[in-house]
Amino acid sequence: MKILTVNFLTCAVKACKTSSLSFPLHFKDAELEQSDIEYNASFLRNILPRIDWEAFKITANELGFTTVPSEKPTISAPTTDLSTPDIVNTTSHTEVSHDKVMRDLHTLLLETEVREGKMVCGNCGHEYRIKEGIANFLLPSHLGELSPFILVIFTLHLRLDLQESASCLLSSQANLWKGSWLIGCSLTEHGPSEGYSVKVHVWRRPQMEH
Amino acid sequence: MTSNVPKGNIGQYEEIHVHQVYEEIASHFSSTRYKPWPIVERFLKDLAPGSVGLDIGCGNGKYLAVNPNVFIVASDRSVNLVKIASKHQPHSYLLADNLTLPHPLGFFDFAISIAVVHHLSTPQRRIQAVAAVLESLRRSTGAEIGGRALIYVWALEQRHSRRGWDEGDDQDVLVPWVMKQGPEEGKTFNRYYHLYRQGELEHDIVEAGGVVLEYGYEKDNWWAIAAPKPP
Numbered sequence: 001m002k003i004l005t006v007n008f009l010t011c012a013v014k015a016c017k018t019s020s021l022s023f024p025l026h027f028k029d030a031e032l033e034q035s036d037i038e039y040n041a042s043f044l045r046n047i048l049p050r051i052d053w054e055a056f057k058i059t060a061n062e063l064g065f066t067t068v069p070s071e072k073p074t075i076s077a078p079t080t081d082l083s084t085p086d087i088v089n090t091t092s093h094t095e096v097s098h099d100k101v102m103r104d105l106h107t108l109l110l111e112t113e114v115r116e117g118k119m120v121c122g123n124c125g126h127e128y129r130i131k132e133g134i135a136n137f138l139l140p141s142h143l144g145e146l147s148p149f150i151l152v153i154f155t156l157h158l159r160l161d162l163q164e165s166a167s168c169l170l171s172s173q174a175n176l177w178k179g180s181w182l183i184g185c186s187l188t189e190h191g192p193s194e195g196y197s198v199k200v201h202v203w204r205r206p207q208m209e210h
Numbered sequence: 211m212t213s214n215v216p217k218g219n220i221g222q223y224e225e226i227h228v229h230q231v232y233e234e235i236a237s238h239f240s241s242t243r244y245k246p247w248p249i250v251e252r253f254l255k256d257l258a259p260g261s262v263g264l265d266i267g268c269g270n271g272k273y274l275a276v277n278p279n280v281f282i283v284a285s286d287r288s289v290n291l292v293k294i295a296s297k298h299q300p301h302s303y304l305l306a307d308n309l310t311l312p313h314p315l316g317f318f319d320f321a322i323s324i325a326v327v328h329h330l331s332t333p334q335r336r337i338q339a340v341a342a343v344l345e346s347l348r349r350s351t352g353a354e355i356g357g358r359a360l361i362y363v364w365a366l367e368q369r370h371s372r373r374g375w376d377e378g379d380d381q382d383v384l385v386p387w388v389m390k391q392g393p394e395e396g397k398t399f400n401r402y403y404h405l406y407r408q409g410e411l412e413h414d415i416v417e418a419g420g421v422v423l424e425y426g427y428e429k430d431n432w433w434a435i436a437a438p439k440p441p
Contacts, residue, residue, distance in 0.1 A: 008313060010314050110300050134296065
């Protein structure tokens, strides 16, 4: 799994794709390997406009590479005009440093591979395994396109202050209800000392494995 | 006429009659697939340098080496085929299902899905597979067509081929693959195919929210170049 590739990936769960949290995916327990790929300046220059730089910086940072330029290098047309013989051999300082930046990017984007580890969706928390350099994006059947949603109806009896108990409940079970849709709820007040009950209707996927 | 249309658990049917078969025959299959088909080659060579695209159902990755100026994220459902494809640099490789692709929507400059969609066993799933290809592409605007996809499927009309199917024959077939190498030499594996009638691929593309830019027939296959439909 090349670092460049991460820029072109999201979670495979359809509902996650519209969430900005699913991009980029986040690495966990990544083991890196350096491979050797021929440096191709024009390939890299051409591919640069298609890279989401902010996402790339997040990925690089997670893998411990903290020296990525904060701005995407600007792609200028080749500065050496080969048809003008007197400037062929003059290479300015900026060109040398630009070449260094591009070679470093080549190393990071194309030659640095995650051999083993996991990629995690920031929206649903699903983890994708990387084994021998190949990421496995096959979803367990309950998360795939055939996955049935189930309707869950339950009643909560809230005896304390309504707002306090509701937020307490939500925060303690936030993970459990991720990826679910609340489709309705009705509140019944049982009287000042009796508290409330809330009937909740939720569409949800069966429990995800973590 | 529709006797071979799979019934029951579709996912399990394709698991047995497509995914497991490719997993088993990967190495032998790959050794028979090395020459790029001319229309696919032309499509890839015509891409602008720096284009980023997908090869959905890449098999052994025989199209990855065609154009060294583009970047391809290739995926397949068979890990053994992905391992074979991963020899082609500087591209990238994933294990993924074409109905649940792990890619951003509306992003890619191009996609190819060659001899893949015909392995899905219901009309809805075939249209979904085409929709998944189209959704990954840069969207078309009123003024400009977005990303382009080349899709290839096996044709029903191939009376001069070794198989000899033609108009009026059953479109859902199990095609035997006889192993000619390795420890399982002589063993037969049956792969499921849906054979496309003339016009069916274009119909599915329109159903999936696309426009057909070009289409044709080449060596027992129907092909089409499609793009997301402009608003």
